[in-house]
Amino acid sequence: METNYKMARIEEVCLGKKQAIQHQGETRYSGIFKQPVTAPVAVLAETLEGDEQVDRRFHGGLDKAIYVYPEQQYSYWQKELNRGPLKSSFFGENLTVSGLTDETVCIGDRYQAGSATVIVSQPRIPCFKLGAAAADDTLPAKFLQAGWLGFYLRVEKTGSLQKGDAFTLIEKATHGISVRKLWEITFTDQTSSQLATEAMAELPFLDEGWLKRLRGIAQRE
Numbered sequence: 001m002e003t004n005y006k007m008a009r010i011e012e013v014c015l016g017k018k019q020a021i022q023h024q025g026e027t028r029y030s031g032i033f034k035q036p037v038t039a040p041v042a043v044l045a046e047t048l049e050g051d052e053q054v055d056r057r058f059h060g061g062l063d064k065a066i067y068v069y070p071e072q073q074y075s076y077w078q079k080e081l082n083r084g085p086l087k088s089s090f091f092g093e094n095l096t097v098s099g100l101t102d103e104t105v106c107i108g109d110r111y112q113a114g115s116a117t118v119i120v121s122q123p124r125i126p127c128f129k130l131g132a133a134a135a136d137d138t139l140p141a142k143f144l145q146a147g148w149l150g151f152y153l154r155v156e157k158t159g160s161l162q163k164g165d166a167f168t169l170i171e172k173a174t175h176g177i178s179v180r181k182l183w184e185i186t187f188t189d190q191t192s193s194q195l196a197t198e199a200m201a202e203l204p205f206l207d208e209g210w211l212k213r214l215r216g217i218a219q220r221e
Helices: 071-081 128-134 139-146 179-187 193-202 208-218
Strands: 009-016 019-023 026-030 034-037 041-043 066-070 095-098 110-113 116-123 151-157 159-161 167-171
Touching: 019 128, 026 128, 066 071, 071 095, 071 139, 110 151, 116 159, 116 179, 128 139, 179 193, 179 208, 193 208
Parallel strands: 066 095
Antiparallel strands: 009 034, 009 095, 019 026, 041 159, 066 151, 110 116, 110 167, 116 151
C-alpha cells in the first residue's frame, strides 16, 4: 500500500450516537454507527465532542479517545468483501486518514491533527458490533485475521479538527514497532518471546487485553 505519511490528511470526521443493536437475541447498545461531519469538532481528553462511547470498558478513555482508519486500507476490504464502494466510517472510525497505513504508523508516533496533538496508542481489536454495523457477523473474525486494524489515539493536547486538516507527523517512535508489526507479533507465528517482551517494554499505552496476549507469548519459551 503506497503511502506518504508526511502528507497525511483527514479525509472524513465521523461521530456516532448511542443506538440499539440486536445480538444473539439480546438488545445491546453501541456508538459504532457514525456519520460524517464537516464543521470543526472539539478534541477532548477522552473523545471527540459529540461522539458517544457506550461501553467504556473497551472504547474511549485516555488511551482510546479517537479511532483512526487509513483510507488506503479500504481498497483491500472493497476487494475482500466484494461490496463495491464502502461508506464513510464503515469500520466505525472517527477519522479516515489518507497518506498512511498500519505499516507506516508506529505505536507512539506523535501527530498534529488540526490544533490538537495526539499519540498513537494501540491497534483496535474488533468485537461483534463491527459485524452488526456491517450486517455481516463474519466480519470481526475476518478483520482480525487480515490484520488491517486501524489504531487508537491518545490526546496529548486538546484542540479542534475538521475534514481536510493535515495529519502531520511530529515525532516518530524510535522502536520501529508499527501498528501492523504489533499485530504480527501478537497474532501470527512470525514472533518470539523476545519480540513480545520488547513490545511490552516499549509500548506504554497498551490495554490489559494486549498485555495479556503478549505475556502469554513471552512465557512460551
